[in-house]
Amino acid sequence: MRRTVHRVLLYLSAFFFLAFILLPYLWLVRTTISPHIEMLSVPPKWIPQKIDVSMMRSIFFSDFFFSAFRNNLVVSIATMVFVLAVSSLAAFAFARLPFPRKSTLLKSLLFVQMIPEVSIIIPIFLYMNALGLIDTYAGLIFPIAAVQMPYVVWMLKGFYESVPPALEDAARMDGCNDFQVLQKVFLPLVLPGLTACGVFSFMGSWNSFFFPLILSGSQTKMLMPALTEFQAQLGLTVAYREGAIYPVVAAGGVLSSIPVIILALIYQKWIIRGLTRGAVKG
Amino acid sequence: MKPRYVAAALILPASVVIFGFYLYPLFYSFWLSLHEVNLSTGLMERARFVGFTNFVRVFGDKYFWLSAQLTFSYAAAVVILGFLWALGIALVVNEKFKGRNILRAAILVPWAVPGLVSGFMWSWIFNGDLGALNGALYDLGLIKEYVVWMQDFPVPCIVLATLWASTSLSTLLLLAGLQGIGSHLYESATVDGASAVGRFRHITLPMLKPQIAIVLILISLDALRVFDLIYYLSGGRKDFFVMSYYIYRQSFAFLDFGYGTAMGWLLGIVTIAVSLIYITRLGEGF
Numbered sequence: 001m002r003r004t005v006h007r008v009l010l011y012l013s014a015f016f017f018l019a020f021i022l023l024p025y026l027w028l029v030r031t032t033i034s035p036h037i038e039m040l041s042v043p044p045k046w047i048p049q050k051i052d053v054s055m056m057r058s059i060f061f062s063d064f065f066f067s068a069f070r071n072n073l074v075v076s077i078a079t080m081v082f083v084l085a086v087s088s089l090a091a092f093a094f095a096r097l098p099f100p101r102k103s104t105l106l107k108s109l110l111f112v113q114m115i116p117e118v119s120i121i122i123p124i125f126l127y128m129n130a131l132g133l134i135d136t137y138a139g140l141i142f143p144i145a146a147v148q149m150p151y152v153v154w155m156l157k158g159f160y161e162s163v164p165p166a167l168e169d170a171a172r173m174d175g176c177n178d179f180q181v182l183q184k185v186f187l188p189l190v191l192p193g194l195t196a197c198g199v200f201s202f203m204g205s206w207n208s209f210f211f212p213l214i215l216s217g218s219q220t221k222m223l224m225p226a227l228t229e230f231q232a233q234l235g236l237t238v239a240y241r242e243g244a245i246y247p248v249v250a251a252g253g254v255l256s257s258i259p260v261i262i263l264a265l266i267y268q269k270w271i272i273r274g275l276t277r278g279a280v281k282g
Numbered sequence: 283m284k285p286r287y288v289a290a291a292l293i294l295p296a297s298v299v300i301f302g303f304y305l306y307p308l309f310y311s312f313w314l315s316l317h318e319v320n321l322s323t324g325l326m327e328r329a330r331f332v333g334f335t336n337f338v339r340v341f342g343d344k345y346f347w348l349s350a351q352l353t354f355s356y357a358a359a360v361v362i363l364g365f366l367w368a369l370g371i372a373l374v375v376n377e378k379f380k381g382r383n384i385l386r387a388a389i390l391v392p393w394a395v396p397g398l399v400s401g402f403m404w405s406w407i408f409n410g411d412l413g414a415l416n417g418a419l420y421d422l423g424l425i426k427e428y429v430v431w432m433q434d435f436p437v438p439c440i441v442l443a444t445l446w447a448s449t450s451l452s453t454l455l456l457l458a459g460l461q462g463i464g465s466h467l468y469e470s471a472t473v474d475g476a477s478a479v480g481r482f483r484h485i486t487l488p489m490l491k492p493q494i495a496i497v498l499i500l501i502s503l504d505a506l507r508v509f510d511l512i513y514y515l516s517g518g519r520k521d522f523f524v525m526s527y528y529i530y531r532q533s534f535a536f537l538d539f540g541y542g543t544a545m546g547w548l549l550g551i552v553t554i555a556v557s558l559i560y561i562t563r564l565g566e567g568f
Contacts, residue, residue, distance in 0.1 A: 013374045014385050021388045024446060025395065027414045028403045046414075090296035099289035112304045114557050116507040118526045119546035122314060122539050123307035126326065146303030149296055178288045207396035209510045214534065224398045224510075246406050253399035264394035268387055275451060276458035 032251040059251050064233045068226035075140050076205040083145045083201045091156035109150045117210050135217030144205050152197045158277045159193030196274030199267045203260050223256045315544035321537050336544035349528040357505035359441045364501045367445050368452035376460040393450035397510030400447035405514040408432050408439050440515050452497040459493035495564040506553050525549050
């Protein structure tokens with residue numbers, strides 16, 4: 001009897017959590033694909049009478065959205081490559097090479113992650129401006145990469161440390177220098193870690209709002225800042241009430257988030273492994 | 283080649299980037315906060331040294347303190363509720379049942395959705411005229427009139443949005459911790475006659491301490507620095523800003539860089555102080 005109650009409560013809780021997670025997002029999707037008239041009905045209807053993707057289509061194929069989407073792709077991929085390249089070098093050093101002040105440097109990696117973005121944005125803006133890098137891809141990639149690096153280095157260090165020393169010793173005995181050891185032994189084994197970190201980096205860049213808000217302009221505007229301008233820029237003539245920004249921004253939000261949701265679901269195992277690697281000892 | 287030189291070469295690129303875009307801006311920001319740098323000085327053109335004037339001004343700024351109060355109440359609520367929420371989901375997913383993998387996959391959805399979009403989504407749900415919350419409560423007969431949630435209950439609104447958007451990582455960390463607890467511990471406890479509550483208090487919670495510590499720190503830091511999520515959730519109220527948003531407005535809407543950097547530094551100090559408090563009190567593992 002006790003076990004049954006337990007099972008019932010378990011399934012109820014699981015169902016409740018699942019509903020809480022999915023329903024809000026589905027509501028957003030429903031708003032996006034409802035026919036115009038129904039979109040803003042009072043009281044709101046949950047299931048649209050028929051699916052109308054015309055608004056989604058006109059937004060997706062608009063220049064404004066398309067260029068923001070393209071900018072997101074460029075910045076996210078470039079940042080990911082840069083972050084992985086630079087961080088894997090540093091992580092290897094932290095994991096396997098002895099050098100002075102190592103633990104101080106490690107602690108400072110943790111420390112910098114506590115600094116709020118809003119505390120450093122003004123100086124970054126000022127010298128990016130002085131360098132003429134505002135509204136350029138480089139001007140976005142480097143600051144975003146800098147924010148990601150501390151935890152990517154930390155995570156990759158964990159992955160490097162999990163490579164059995166015996167393999168490394170064997171390679172060194174065969175005469176490999178440090179760089180060759182890195183290349184022949186570690187990289188293949190650390191590939192899952194690199195994949196996980198790659199996904200994090202890509203998603204972090206894709207979703208970023210604050211830095212792009214300040215540092216990008218009309219040429220390189222990324223998706224999230226662009227979203228805040230959808231109403232103004234897309235000026236769709238839809239029969240909705242004045243001041244109701246919701247349908248357009250909702251559509252933009254859905255279109256912006258679908259790629260990263262799909263990524264997260266595909267790379268689930270890597271993400272969960274990467275995130276929780278340091279959490280459990282042994 | 284000596285390890286230390288190889289190591290130096292390997293960590294150099296990362297160090298340059300982190301120093302250039304994290305540490306150097308921090309110092310430069312402090313330097314700026316000691317100067318008057320705003321529209322009347324043509325920003326940097328005629329910036330002049332004013333010592334701690336900006337900081338003194340912050341202390342007299344009613345709206346800054348309002349935003350600080352709001353941010354701290356929000357953070358306190360989110361730390362407690364967010365932790366309990368994440369623990370709840372983690373405990374459920376830790377059990378074996380049909381559909382467990384679906385729930386575990388679903389946890390990643392709020393994490394994947396950008397903060398700005400999540401905040402927008404919830405602002406739409408809370409909308410006074412057209413929102414799902416009002417619609418659902420009305421259809422269920424629980425309310426007679428629509429409630430303007432974000433106007434009348436702003437803090438619960440942003441706390442609820444945070445529970446949805448920002449607890450995935452905590453849930454996964456706690457879940458990893460739970461899965462690391464050997465079942466033999468529970469078995470021998472049951473044999474000794476421990477109740478479910480007893481097992482939870484004396485096995486689960488103590489074994490989970492490292493993960494709990496990390497989760498509390500993460501939730502607190504994220505809450506103090508929140509920006510994306512609340513961007514759409516201020517509900518149009520004029521006195522309702524969290525610290526990051528207030529600093530952002532002063533810096534980029536009013537272009538008062540001297541003032542903005544001073545406040546940015548204060549927020550940074552508070553954030554670090556909070557982390558230090560956690561680290562010293564929860565000591566383990568650092």
